[in-house]
Amino acid sequence: MRRFALRTTLVLYAALLIAPLGALLPGNEWALSVAASAVGAVVGTVATDARDPETFVHTAPRGLAGVLLPLAWLVPAVTRAESVVSVFVSPWFLGSIAALAWFVALLLGHEVRQHRLQERLTTVVSFEAGPPENVRRQTKYAVGVFLAATTAIVVAVVLIGGDAEPTSFVWLPAMLAVWLSLFTDQKQSVEITDEGIFAQRTLHDWETIDGYERGDDALEITRTDWYRATMRFDPHHIDDIDAVTDALDRYV
Numbered sequence: 390m391r392r393f394a395l396r397t398t399l400v401l402y403a404a405l406l407i408a409p410l411g412a413l414l415p416g417n418e419w420a421l422s423v424a425a426s427a428v429g430a431v432v433g434t435v436a437t438d439a440r441d442p443e444t445f446v447h448t449a450p451r452g453l454a455g456v457l458l459p460l461a462w463l464v465p466a467v468t469r470a471e472s473v474v475s476v477f478v479s480p481w482f483l484g485s486i487a488a489l490a491w492f493v494a495l496l497l498g499h500e501v502r503q504h505r506l507q508e509r510l511t512t513v514v515s516f517e518a519g520p521p522e523n524v525r526r527q528t529k530y531a532v533g534v535f536l537a538a539t540t541a542i543v544v545a546v547v548l549i550g551g552d553a554e555p556t557s558f559v560w561l562p563a564m565l566a567v568w569l570s571l572f573t574d575q576k577q578s579v580e581i582t583d584e585g586i587f588a589q590r591t592l593h594d595w596e597t598i599d600g601y602e603r604g605d606d607a608l609e610i611t612r613t614d615w616y617r618a619t620m621r622f623d624p625h626h627i628d629d630i631d632a633v634t635d636a637l638d639r640y641v
Contacts, residue, residue: 391504395497396437398490399446402455403433405487409462412480422480443505446498455494459487503590510582510592513636518626519576521607576626581636586610588620595640603634610637 407429411421437445446452466481476482519525580587585594599611603624610620624630 391497391501392443395442395446395494395501396434398494398497399437399442400430400433402459402487402490402494403436404430405484405490406459407432407484409465409480409484418480422483442494443498443501446494447502452495455491456488459485459491500590503592506592507580507587510580510584510587512587513581513583513639514629514632515578515580516622516627516629516633517576517578518608518622518624521621521623523606524621525575579622581633581640583640586620593617593620598641600641601634601637603630608633 404426408422408426411423411425412418414421446455462481462484466476466479466485469481470476470479520528577589582592585592586598587593593612597613597617599613601608601610605624608622608624608627608630610622612619627633
């Protein structure tokens with residue numbers, strides 16, 4: 390299902406990207422753009438059938454090019470527009486929307502690759518755990534301070550200004566779900582496998598793991614590079630902590 394969604398997104402990308410080429414030809418620009426998009430859809434279908442789509446969108450150069458190519462259509466969309474509205478109601482702007490389809494394709498490609506990788510891995514031990522208690526406590530303090538400061542600013546604006554629109558603060562209740570989620574344990578599934586640690590739908594190779602430290606309050610797995618975040622888990626959430634550390638001893 391993920392692979393089908395990825396192929397469909399890439400076909401849509403090709404159709405949107407090529408559609409504005411029809412507007413360059415003499416005639417009805419919308420009719421020619423629709424015809425060009427059909428050609429793009431065929432090209433996308435053939436391309437995704439000839440190659441693994443998840444592999445095609447994996448490299449960084451293609452990822453960058455896939456975003457920049459559609460955005461180039463914004464140039465004629467602006468320069469040829471007769472009004473602000475005509476910028477958005479044009480085949481050129483339609484072609485630039487392909488950048489959004491490409492972003493979706495990148496996300497789907499990552500999902501497909503990680504799903505296939507997970508099927509290939511041999512799991513030694515798995516567990517569910519959230520961050521250590523001290524990390525959760527610090528997060529609650531930070532969120533509480535932010536919430537209090539935000540509330541104080543809102544009250545001050547209303548009292549001082551007196552003419553603040555209620556819609557100006559509609560984002561406050563919208564953020565409530567995010568704030569509440571920070572107060573939960575936020576447990577995540579982790580798998581110790583033969584090729585690395587699979588967490589948050591990403592495989593962290595053993596080459597990137599420097600070591601680990603087991604304490605009463607935290608299980609910390611350190612990384613080899615400074616820009617890789619240390620993994621911290623609450624040992625009280627792990628049912629068989631000895632099995633986890635034995636697996637780490639085997640590979641680290």
